[in-house]
Amino acid sequence: MIPWTYQSSGSSSDSGQDSNFQYYQPNPSLILNSQTQCIATINSPNAYTSSMVLSGKFLFTGSSDNQICLWRRNLFSTELGHESSPVCNMGVPGKGVVKCLVVSTDKIFSAHQDHKIRVWRIDMDERENGKFTHLATLPKLSDRAMKFLVPKNHVEIRRHKKATWVHHVDSVSSLALSNDESLLYSVSWDKTIKIWRTHDFRCLESISKAHDDAINAVAISLDGYVYTGSADKRIKVWRKDSEEMKHYEVSILEGHNYGINALALSTDECQLYSGDSEGAIVVWQRVNDGDLVVAGALHGHSKSILCLAVANDLVCSGSADKTVKVWKPFEGLNSCLVTLEGHNGPVKCLAVANDQYQSSDSVSSCLIYSGGLDFEIKVWQVLVPNV
Template sequence: MEHSASFNNNSLSSQRSLASVPSLNSHSHLFIPSTTSHSCLTTLKPHTSSSVYISCLTLAGNLLYTGSSDREIRSWNHTHFIQKPTTTNNNVVIAGKGAVKSIVVHSDKLFTAHQDNKIRVWRVTNLEHDQNQKYTRVATLPTLGDRLTKLLLPKNQVRIRRHKKCTWVHHVDTVSSLALSKDGTFLYSVSWDRTIKVWRTKDFACLESVRDAHDDAINAVAVSYDGYVYTGSADKRIRVWKKLEGEKKHSLVDTLEKHNSGINALALSADGSVLYSGACDRSILVSEKGKNGKLLVVGALRGHTRSILCLAVVSDLVCSGSEDKTVRIWRGVQKEYSCLAVLEGHRSPIKSLTAAVDRSEQDPNSEEPSFLVYSASLDCDVKVWQVFVPLLST
């Protein structure tokens, strides 16, 4: 979500689409959209208050983690609630002030980003064997030790307002998104304060801070297997960062300026070679990574009638959630994409998405692979969808 207090804010309203970028939408014989089927398996209602919504979703094994606008983090065993939709859930922890903006999982730890400018680290026990997980907070970033060691040297002080300074390890505005390196060694955080920070997951030390990485709030971050870091901002730009050989800090290696409105979401293809970006211009840009990390826009996916707010990739599918209250499922082959399904049922904009292969129903001989798509909306509901996708025709 852009740096805005409300979805009714003009900065979030849909803007004109990207007429200058060719459409990748296809009706090729390779696709048989009519044979795609989907159903809503269940609707989770974590909150009874209409003023609370789920602000982020993350899957890890059998667990679905949800973060909400009222500081709550919950875990759900999806094998239980798919079989028994009425099962109650008591795995809740409340932390910070304001919304939980992002959740990532590494081993037995959760890293959560918050509207109160902090990142919290939780150890989770009984991950697979007990429906009731236990959360233990092990750190709040930046850690007290990190703050104290940086406080001693004047060079570590940065000015954040006219008469106020703090150390460079602090985020001073909402931490909007998190991403892990391939091996889980590093955590990347981005913020509405326009900075990117790099943390070591072993001891939670802040190793690096890129100041003024963008000209406006940063809303999204994605990290590829080979170490390229992509950031999307309300300044309409996507920037690409890399720690070059022999260097200690990340350098800017590319800037993409094709969207004509603030960027809300980024997602990478399974092999990291394609970047998908969603913005208020209602289009999803598809960019291929070339030499030296340079991005080449090959086209746009069109169909949503309002802003793109979230993206998720599973296998060869791209899932997009929009302010138009729908989720679309896309598949691309040879630079042509088809919208295989439109998931309708939410009553408000789709705020967050995640997806996975449906292992419980997967038949090796089936001609229709099954996927589970989880969507969270401002209507306070989380819907679980089962999507059967046809094999590509030859």
């Protein structure tokens, strides 16, 4: 396995690399022996897995047939992988894909292709069998009714058609929770960002035309910065004004030549990773004044980056090229440690198990969960040398 080292690029090449970028290029003189194995494969005959998130001992998955499932992670083993069934599952009202899932202390939020956000509670019995309870669909009927009665709350969504500003009018593509879990942020292909209060599910704010094209991803730092990535090739940084209690645009990050599909913050939040439709992952480094600047780009995928996930010092990327790549900092730079091959379709979603990242003197181990358009969920055990 050949890692990638940081190297300045010269002029633009035939591959379309921007001369303003610095790239990680192969360094044959440095080889790390990473070991990996697929320890479980779950087949879904009816739908592909479109979203996933880990929470404690469980894995939540959303699918293209509007199902949300809860899996007990200890059932994913070589022996049980093909026979495991979810602890519980829920067929969601409406049609379309479950685009994103986030879990708070006591709730699960799901984003849907039918323009809605749904809120759930999981009730577990003493045998750890679960049951989904539907708490709300956002925007709530009461919220819609209050806004509907006041004309100024109506916005034009297309020619000769209006809706209240609490509505998303296209697929809700991504969700994120504030650090204290009091606010839920949703972004949509309708180019808007909406902020919801989680205790009563009220829409507090809508940023209309936040981008010039569909918004595909959102990430939030512990200190309150909100990052949104769009098909308009830009990342925007937002911050809440403590006096007006409204969000304002802090800066625009420009460095991609193609639309942005995924965002992820490093564990220490000093780097932001953004993946685009050409297969590049741009690494943004936070400098002393808090601004983010381009530190480099990770190249190795041959098609679109569809998802990113971070755990401790590992960065995982899933792509339309049917592979998952695992990246690890080496001498301050990110090296491609291993490529996970086994999916027969694009890799749509990823999750990395933080709590199973266990280190010895020479080797670290973690579990990576991947969902593909091949209707399979795979679980990978990756052993990484400590360098």
